[in-house]
Amino acid sequence: MKRGPVDLRLVPPAVVAWLVAALVVSAPGRALPAAIALWAVAGLALAAALVWRRALLVAVAVCAVSAGLVCTTAAVAAPVRQPTALLDAADDGRYVTLTVTTTETVGGEPDASARDGPFSATATTMTLGEARSVTVGAPVLVFDARPVERAGIGSTLALGGTIVATAPEDDVGFLVFADGPARVTAPPPWFLDWANGLRGSFAEAAARLDGEGAALLPGLAIGDTSAVGEQLDAAMKATSLSHLTAVSGANCAIVVALIMLAGAMLGVSRGARIGASVAVLVGFVVLVTPQASVVRAGVMAVIVLLSTAGGRPVRGIPVLSLATLVLLATDPWLSRDYGFVLSVLATGGLLVLTGPLSRLLQRVLPLGVSVVIAVPLAAQLACQPVLLMLAPSIPTYGIAANALAEPAAPFATVLGLLACVTLPVLPWLGEALTAVAWVPSSWIAAVAGFFAGLPGGAIPWPEGPVGVGLLAVVTVGGLIAALAPVSRRARLGCAATAVVLLVGLAGAVAGVRVVQQWSRPGDWQIAACDIGQGDAVLLRSGGRTALVDTGPDPASLARCLDELGVGRIDLLVLSHFDLDHVGGTETVFGRVDRAIVGPSGEVADDRLVADLAAGGAAVERVSRGGSGLFGELRYTVLWPPARLGSVEPGNDASVVLAFEPVGACANGCLGSLFLGDLGERAQALMLAAGPVPRVDVVKVSHHGSGDQLDRVYERADATVGVIGVGAENTYGHPTERLLDLLARVGTAATRTDTDGLVLLAPGSAPDEVRVWRQKAPP
Known part of the structure; x- marks a missing residue:
């Protein structure tokens, strides 16, 4: 992307839309009145801007339009996510018969591509007793209904049981507790089934290899994490490598870059290369399944490609902000999805902080080493306040683990993808590529296992809003002290504040731990x-x-x-x-x-x-x-x-x-x-x-x-x-x-x-x- 000053004009609308979405999905009944009010504010602000020509009024109008879009979508989608018919059945504890469409591979003999626990799906029809079927469209999580035969993504299943409504802001509308295995009533449509076949054959090829590298490879390449054991998953989380467990948004950039570069080498026109990139990108998203980080990266890639086709300069933060707006306007419930939040924050951190941190580190380190350290450090600093909500601790070895593991990830991804698409055509070549991709995958798993086994892997930190706020103060203070173009006195003040807070918090947490240890009854039974x-x-x-x-x-x-x-x-x-x-x-x-x-x-x-x-x-x-x-x-x-x-x-x-x-x-x-x-x-x-x-x-x-x-x-x-x-x-x-x-x-x-x-x-x-x-x- 073209370098230049950071363009923040689309950041306020994205932030406002995000905050409004997070609020309105928890109270969807207020979405319609909020949408009407926001559209009215947008109209008034735009009219005033035309009369007085003030940039502030234009900014208010754009923010109101962004918020109005997410409220409108929430008002339309909420009755579909939690239809009245299903809510009534849940309240009454009635037995229902559901037709659902799977959103992940389930059923069959347990293998590397089929899950054995609860699975996600979309309920499409509901029958209550002898009544007529009601068409619904609710995202559900199904328990105790793994079908006997293997069902790929997009399969239609029939099952019966009771349902429990979730909180309005949850990513699923209902929990379904089935009374027995689901029955497959229709296979996936052709435009999804091709991906099911590729995923299955690649997972089987990876399963024939040994060690945790074999379990991790399908996740790195195609987003299939079903073979990742609990121990490996815990090690990846403990070392801040969990973003590598499943295919990440960075893989979209790799795929598009390969298509554009290969087309340029073959002399293909820019328009044809862009069209091919969009087509391959859509296929890639279907293959790896539309996870939050992948969809975010895919939308960003499409925006970049369209901007390139129009000859317009591309800047990272505006592209990220616009992609965020588009996705929130499409699905406001993403505002509370931790995967989406972390993906956006990590991307923003990389765009804003990688360059300054790398230049800072170059004072004492070679260029290549400084970049390798700056990339995970930028992402970690941006994401850590949210990660703190999931676990009240800071990973001690996260940056070191990422610096060692990240360089291997693109090789595992690219080789794994090539193996996946090659296996049905040239099985011998696909098997060979899978074996080669296993090497960087095993390295990543080994790095996670090594650092997870070291003592002191996590620094305790206060939990809740207080802990998040304190970490934000320490992070901002440290960044100002290290990077901001301010006076030496201001830098020293920020650095001193960050150090005092760190030392004070470390002492307080250590003191609490000591008191806890002393107060524990040694004779507990x-x-x-x-x-x-x-x-x-x-x-x-x-x-x-x-x-x-x-x-x-x-x-x-x-x-x-x-x-x-x-x-x-x-x-x-x-x-x-x-x-x-x-x-x-x-x-x-x-x-x-x-x-x-x-x-x-x-x-x-x-x-x-x-x-x-x-x-x-x-x-x-x-x-x-x-x-x-x-x-x-x-x-x-x-x-x-x-x-x-x-x-x-x-x-x-x-x-x-x-x-x-x-x-x-x-x-x-x-x-x-x-x-x-x-x-x-x-x-x-x-x-x-x-x-x-x-x-x-x-x-x-x-x-x-x-x-x-x-x-x-x-x-x-x-x-x-x-x-x-x-x-x-x-x-x-x-x-x-x-x-x-x-x-x-x-x-x-x-x-x-x-x-x-x-x-x-x-x-x-x-x-x-x-x-x-x-x-x-x-």
């Missing part, structure tokens, strides 16, 4: 890990450690185990096989001596059990009446029955355990009851089959849902109730009914969403439980 929406609870007794469930993902469980210094698991209990209870099991493979599990319902459940056994665990399937010793505790299995009967594997067949102190520990240890995810009906059946013991601690069933039997909690008569629940979960957990129930029976509620890590230890008096919370209760 039960620890509820803060792992989001799921369960992972540790017990200690007699020098042994048990883990009941593993939460939704390995990274969260690994953090908890590391924080508590837990290495070996003597007893692992998997209450049932839902993802929020077994998703983190990969973390403890090879570290478990003994495991007890309940009934499995799918092949994937048996596969998980087999993996545990392969890692050296002695696995036992248990049912009601089973018992055993764990340290100085005797455990008894209260549920499920040996013959399930009308109880299906899943929530209502959860393994329910009661731990009772025995021997010398009888008067000094905590008794506990773990209820899994049992609903009210299953709790009643369990109670009818035998008594529930009185305990000190109860692990509340199903993350605090309202589907509870009061008598179970009355008879348990626990002092403390532990609720494993994620912050801002879409299920409304824990419910007011459950919290009221605990309060009525005298059980004090602890919850991981507001308390963080919770440690429980016996008190000095009988029935007393000491509670330590990582976070101060609200």
